[in-house]
Amino acid sequence: MSAPRFMAGSDALAAAMVAAGCRFFAGYPMTPFTGVLEAMAQRLPGAGGVCMNAESELEAIGMCWGAAAIGARAATGSTGQGLALMQESLAEMTSARLPLVVLNMARGQGDYFQTTRGGGHGDYRLPVLAPVDVSEAVTHVSLAFGWAEAWRTPVMLFGDYYLAHTHRSVSIPAPEEPVTPAWAVDGRSGGTGRARLISPLGTVKQRDGQGAQAGYDLAVHYRACADRTRAMLDGIAPRIEAETGGDTAVLVVAYGSPAAYVRAAVRELRAEGLPVGYARPVTLVPFPYGALARLARGCRAVAVYENNSGQAVDDVRLAVDGQVPVEFIGGLSMDPSGFGIAPDLDVTHLKERIMQLVGRVAAR
């Protein structure tokens, strides 16, 4: 760990990526992701890495595809629209089994479905981490590279304007020396009779005399992909942060930056003697369904706060499975800039919403 330094979120993320061994980054400017690209352009060359100003998000992720295939720790990122352009590659990188870290610096929380369900095609899931602040994001960066490599998959970090632009005092983890994974291509296996292949269509090499016909076998490949996805979702322990007491009647669920404000509101209400609690899914995929169900047990209502018209509330309903009523107390951001720098993220305002719900529950 470095000594704490006062840094912009974007710069701290870049420093954490370089420390985690990231040596290739490609991106295309889009607020609030832009700062990460700028910081990587500054930091990577000095660390022996390469930062590319791609001509679009399509090319940014394409370049990462190549860098990941030769075993470099690679990352990219963007914001809603740019991530929409990357979806084809994101989906297919899971079938090509290529690791990648994607910084999704979103505008508000309207992209929860895009992030957790993917806008891409096929039967895939990407692990998603939703840090509450810069300090946590820095620890998530090395976690994300670790998962990406262990499960050979893209991993997404779901951040926002607050994460990118807030200055905080943070410590950057000690640098890791990147190790080239054994499966990577390097050009050297050509002519050996077993030249390596990295393909979203599978890695079966068709050879005469082995009874195989020419071409790829997609039925076999897609089944193997589905099995690996299942193993990954079972293998990654979902993370959750919670503050509840034995008396909790209303559990308030939030994630990402807004959760910091919800947490503060719940703490104040608890200090005032209200029977409320707080829970924050830290991994959005895999979602902490089991842990949330246990926390909700005995509550009279579960409230979900997010800055959109209700997306994660679906996952909370799946978790609670009808055992407790789930109420949506969030809403679209009132911020006219579109960046989700929400005037509604005000502790007094949040306390009011929570108290209203507590009142309704008590009156039932």
Place this chain on the structure above:
Amino acid sequence: MNEPRFLPVVPTDHPPACAASLVHDFTPELISVGAHQLCPGCGEPMAIRAVAEAVAELGLTRSCIAVFGIGCSTAFSNNLDIEVVQALHGRAPSVATGITRMRPDVTALTVQGDGDMVNEGLQEVLHAAARGERITCFMLNNGVFGETGGQMTATTVLGQRTKNSPEGRDARHHGHPIRLADLVATLDGAVYVARGAVDTAVNVQRTKRMVLKALQAQKRGFALVEVLTMCPTGWAVDTTRSARYMADHHARIHSMGVLKDTGGGRSR
């Protein structure tokens, strides 16, 4: 003099002078499987063969990564004894960029169709060329989306009937064909640009020289070889007549030759 020539009847009254050999025995060493799913009369295997032979002849076998696009040639991407990274439709140049930027010692080449490179991926190849990326792109130009059954691409010539230009490509409705190699040659980052064809034995030899030159030029910057290939299936032209058809139509618009060679070497 012009009497038809027939193959000689194999004499059976004495043992053959040399052992019989399978067609498969002529498969170049870096194509590990002779069998493939491409149509009889297809020009693409010839172009890929030229690339595979050139890689071996230049001693690049142990330092080469081929990036394939999506088209009929994708059927070859798990057939080679060269390392392969399979890319998505149109995306091979950016993938090859990621490879060589991190491993400049590797020779990265792409194999893409005209639909892949000139339709879906035009931006990729132009920017890679403009950046002077040290990669070589090979474009198998048959003027149709072969893999999806023979529809019009950006290189389809005016008047050509395809499945979705049934009355022929009409400039007023479909616009004009793009001569990709000519376009790329105007970009400063491109050091070697040529257009070959595989319709005759002579052209196959010329194309092979272009492929060799391009792979050598890649040390200096971006190289592109467009290869005109026959697609009898997509054109709905008899296999025996498709080479002629190509010369008469496709090659009239996309003319063969070396369009740029900043190495200054004489080219033919």
